[in-house]
Amino acid sequence: MLRENLELVENNILEACRRSGRDRSEVTLIAVSKTKPVSMLREAYDLGIRTFGENKVQELTDKYEVLPHDIEWHLIGHLQRNKVKYIIDKAALIHSVDSLRLAETIEKEAAKHQMTVDILIEVNVAKEESKFGLMPEELDAFVDKIADFPHIRVKGLMTIAPFVADPEENRPIFAHLRKLSVDIAAKNIDNITMSILSMGMTNDYQVAIEEGATMVRVGTGIFGARDYAQQGNVR
Ligand SMILES: *Cc1c(COP(=O)(O)O)cnc(C)c1O
Numbered sequence: 001m002l003r004e005n006l007e008l009v010e011n012n013i014l015e016a017c018r019r020s021g022r023d024r025s026e027v028t029l030i031a032v033s034k035t036k037p038v039s040m041l042r043e044a045y046d047l048g049i050r051t052f053g054e055n056k057v058q059e060l061t062d063k064y065e066v067l068p069h070d071i072e073w074h075l076i077g078h079l080q081r082n083k084v085k086y087i088i089d090k091a092a093l094i095h096s097v098d099s100l101r102l103a104e105t106i107e108k109e110a111a112k113h114q115m116t117v118d119i120l121i122e123v124n125v126a127k128e129e130s131k132f133g134l135m136p137e138e139l140d141a142f143v144d145k146i147a148d149f150p151h152i153r154v155k156g157l158m159t160i161a162p163f164v165a166d167p168e169e170n171r172p173i174f175a176h177l178r179k180l181s182v183d184i185a186a187k188n189i190d191n192i193t194m195s196i197l198s199m200g201m202t203n204d205y206q207v208a209i210e211e212g213a214t215m216v217r218v219g220t221g222i223f224g225a226r227d228y229a230q231q232g233n234v235r
Pocket of ligand 1: 201219221
């Protein structure tokens with residue numbers, strides 16, 4: 001099942017790239033493996049997947065310990081400040097920086113490890129009350145402040161689009177995130193690049209690619225539906 005799912009997702013990515021005149025190499029597929037057992041991640045690994053996304057620190061570090069170390073782990077869920085220390089040297093990219101206080105904690109921990117941490121700024125483009133992320137109008141001031149953090153490299157923006165029946169409904173959301181990133185890039189701020197746009201999930205990654213996504217986060221489309229009753233039982 002995993003092999004067929006991956007083939008289908010890969011095909012869809014290729015088609016979306018073709019439709020929008022983009023090269024396949026511009027888009028990274030992140031296999032979102034939250035709640036899924038290590039055995040399933042290993043199967044995906046054997047099929048060539050090297051980039052996994054997790055939304056919980058504990059789950060990421062548990063899986064990190066037992067899986068091969070050429071895997072890139074992406075933290076895509078809300079990050080609590082007291083947990084930064086556990087993933088600072090394990091996550092290749094933190095997609096979900098959504099407050100200055102969190103950025104300050106990451107800066108402090110990164111300095112301790114004498115390392116530079118790559119992050120994305122999460123933007124609540126759709127302004128959904130249930131979601132984390134900065135409001136679009138808060139972005140400029142935030143970027144100016146975070147640019148001064150020597151151990152943080154801002155690589156781009158991330159958004160979680162609303163759950164909608166028709167993915168076309170999210171096209172304006174994705175276009176808006178892209179516009180925000182183009183505007184920030186135009187300011188040429190030291191320490192800030194806008195090379196990554198993390199947007200699009202199982203329901204809408206093709207539309208997201210057409211609107212410029214460079215990372216798509218696909219869970220259900222690869223691993224099947226999640227059973228939250230099993231959560232915490234990741235082995
Ligand atoms: C779970 C999750 C995904 C993947 O969702 P699917 O609809 O299963 O593809 C993507 N991004 C984030 C932030 C998530 O938490």
